[in-house]
Amino acid sequence: MTDKLTGAAGRQYVAEAIRHSLSSGDLSPGQRLVENDLAESYGATRSAVREALQDLAAEEIVEIVPRRGARVRAVSVDEAIQITECRSALEQLCAMKAATRASQEQRTELRQIGAEMRQAVADGAVHTYSILNQRLHELVVEASGQEVARRQLDRLNGPMVRFQFRLALRPGRPAQSLQQHLAIIDAIAGGDATAAARAAAAHLEDVIEQLRSSAAMPSTPVPTRV
Amino acid sequence: MTDKLTGAAGRQYVAEAIRHSLSSGDLSPGQRLVENDLAESYGATRSAVREALQDLAAEEIVEIVPRRGARVRAVSVDEAIQITECRSALEQLCAMKAATRASQEQRTELRQIGAEMRQAVADGAVHTYSILNQRLHELVVEASGQEVARRQLDRLNGPMVRFQFRLALRPGRPAQSLQQHLAIIDAIAGGDATAAARAAAAHLEDVIEQLRSSAAMPSTPVPTRV
DNA sequence: GTCAACCTTCTTGTCAACAATCTGGTTGAT
DNA sequence: ATCAACCAGATTGTTGACAAGAAGGTTGAC
Known part of the structure; x- marks a missing residue:
C-alpha cells in the first residue's frame, strides 16, 4: 500500500486528485505545481505527475510554460463569459435535438428531475439542487445524441469549477434559475425544438448576467500572483 | 544537421509532420503509428514522438489505446455531421458577435474577400477559392473577439481534414457556396447580427447536406482496417 | 483439420540518473 | 544606494535501459 503509484494508474489518479484539490479550493489560480512535490505528496512517480499535468493542460485547467513548469490557470471573468456564450450555443443545439430525439424514458426522467428540483428549492436544499442541475444538463446532452457536443461541453466546463462554485x-x-430549468424541461419533454433552444438560451443569458455582476463584487479574494 | 530532434522542438515538428501526412493522404484512418518507426523516419527521439502523439490525441486526430499504441482516428460520416452541427452553433455565435464588434478595417477586408471569391469562382480557381474560404472563416472568428470559440473551432476542424478534402x-x-459566403459577408459588414447568424446557419446547413449525400457515394475508397 | 496452449517477437510503459535551464539572492563596483 | 554580473539551489527536460504486455505464429493433441 505504500507502493508508489505507477504510470497509467498514477496518471489518472494524480490528475483526478489535482482536479479535486482545485474544485475544493485547496489550490488557487496562479499557484505553481512542482512536479517533485506533487509526486511526493501523492506517492506517485514524477513521470506519472508529468503526464497528469499534460492531461490537465489539454483540459485547460493548468497552464504549462516550457522550462518553467505548470501552474493553475486563472480564468478571468471575461473568459468565463465567453465560455458561457459557447456553452449557450452548444446547449441550444443539444436542447433542440433532444426535443425531437429524446426517448420516452428520457422525457419521463426530465419531468422527474423537474419535480425534484421544485422540491429542493422548496426545502432550501442547495446541494441537492446543484446535483439535480448537473444531472439535468447531462441528460439533455445525452438525449440529444450529440456525442461531439458533449465532449466540447466537458472541455468548456473544466476551467469553470471556480466560478460555478x-x-x-x-x-x-436556485429559486431564480428554477423557472428557467423548468422551461427547458417542458419544452424538451413536450417536443418543441425551438422553444427548447429559446429556453436554453434564456437560461444561459441569465448565467452570463450573473457572471457580469460578479465582476464587481469578487466574493472570494483571489490571490493571483503573476 | 543529422542530430536527432529532441523534446520540445521535436514534439512540435513531429506533430506537424503527422498532421501533414494525414491531410495529404499519406496516412489512412485506422493505420497504426508505431513510436519507433516514427522516431526513425522523422529523426526524432521516441520521447518526442510520444509527446507529439499525446498532443494529436488531445486534438482527436489520433487515438491512443493503452498498451496498444496510437492509430489514426477514423471519422464516420455521422460524426462529421455532428462536428459540423457544433461548428454551426459556434460560428453563428461568432458571426453574430462579429456583426456588432468588427472594426472598420475588418469589415473592409471582409468585403474585399467577397470580391476576390467572386473573381475566383469566375476564373474557376478552385484552390484560390479554398484559401479565401479559410481566410473568411478565420476573419469572422477574429472579428468576433471570441477567443474561446476560436479554440473550440480549431479542435473541431482537426479531424475533418479528410472530409474537407x-x-x-x-x-x-464553389459556385454553390459563393452565394452563402457573400450573404454572411454582407450581414456582418452591414452590422446585422441576426442576419449574420441566419446566413452562417444556412451555409453550414448546406455543408451538412453535402456530407449526407457524400455518405452514399464515398469518392475515396477508405482502406480502414480494424 | 481444428483447436488450444505456448512461445517468440514486437511494441509500449516505466524509471532513475543526468543535463540544461531558471530563480533569487549575494557580491562588488560605481 | 544602485545596478550588473555571478553563483547556488531548485526545477524541468532528456535519455537509454529495462519491464510488462499484446499479437501472431507454431506446435502438438485430439
Whole structure:
C-alpha cells in the first residue's frame, strides 16, 4: 500500500486528485505545481505527475510554460463569459435535438428531475439542487445524441469549477434559475425544438448576467500572483 | 544537421509532420503509428514522438489505446455531421458577435474577400477559392473577439481534414457556396447580427447536406482496417 | 483439420540518473 | 544606494535501459 503509484494508474489518479484539490479550493489560480512535490505528496512517480499535468493542460485547467513548469490557470471573468456564450450555443443545439430525439424514458426522467428540483428549492436544499442541475444538463446532452457536443461541453466546463462554485452560493439563486430549468424541461419533454433552444438560451443569458455582476463584487479574494 | 530532434522542438515538428501526412493522404484512418518507426523516419527521439502523439490525441486526430499504441482516428460520416452541427452553433455565435464588434478595417477586408471569391469562382480557381474560404472563416472568428470559440473551432476542424478534402473537389461546389459566403459577408459588414447568424446557419446547413449525400457515394475508397 | 496452449517477437510503459535551464539572492563596483 | 554580473539551489527536460504486455505464429493433441 505504500507502493508508489505507477504510470497509467498514477496518471489518472494524480490528475483526478489535482482536479479535486482545485474544485475544493485547496489550490488557487496562479499557484505553481512542482512536479517533485506533487509526486511526493501523492506517492506517485514524477513521470506519472508529468503526464497528469499534460492531461490537465489539454483540459485547460493548468497552464504549462516550457522550462518553467505548470501552474493553475486563472480564468478571468471575461473568459468565463465567453465560455458561457459557447456553452449557450452548444446547449441550444443539444436542447433542440433532444426535443425531437429524446426517448420516452428520457422525457419521463426530465419531468422527474423537474419535480425534484421544485422540491429542493422548496426545502432550501442547495446541494441537492446543484446535483439535480448537473444531472439535468447531462441528460439533455445525452438525449440529444450529440456525442461531439458533449465532449466540447466537458472541455468548456473544466476551467469553470471556480466560478460555478461562486455563483451557486448566491442567496436566492436556485429559486431564480428554477423557472428557467423548468422551461427547458417542458419544452424538451413536450417536443418543441425551438422553444427548447429559446429556453436554453434564456437560461444561459441569465448565467452570463450573473457572471457580469460578479465582476464587481469578487466574493472570494483571489490571490493571483503573476 | 543529422542530430536527432529532441523534446520540445521535436514534439512540435513531429506533430506537424503527422498532421501533414494525414491531410495529404499519406496516412489512412485506422493505420497504426508505431513510436519507433516514427522516431526513425522523422529523426526524432521516441520521447518526442510520444509527446507529439499525446498532443494529436488531445486534438482527436489520433487515438491512443493503452498498451496498444496510437492509430489514426477514423471519422464516420455521422460524426462529421455532428462536428459540423457544433461548428454551426459556434460560428453563428461568432458571426453574430462579429456583426456588432468588427472594426472598420475588418469589415473592409471582409468585403474585399467577397470580391476576390467572386473573381475566383469566375476564373474557376478552385484552390484560390479554398484559401479565401479559410481566410473568411478565420476573419469572422477574429472579428468576433471570441477567443474561446476560436479554440473550440480549431479542435473541431482537426479531424475533418479528410472530409474537407472530399467536399471541396465536387464540381460546382464553389459556385454553390459563393452565394452563402457573400450573404454572411454582407450581414456582418452591414452590422446585422441576426442576419449574420441566419446566413452562417444556412451555409453550414448546406455543408451538412453535402456530407449526407457524400455518405452514399464515398469518392475515396477508405482502406480502414480494424 | 481444428483447436488450444505456448512461445517468440514486437511494441509500449516505466524509471532513475543526468543535463540544461531558471530563480533569487549575494557580491562588488560605481 | 544602485545596478550588473555571478553563483547556488531548485526545477524541468532528456535519455537509454529495462519491464510488462499484446499479437501472431507454431506446435502438438485430439
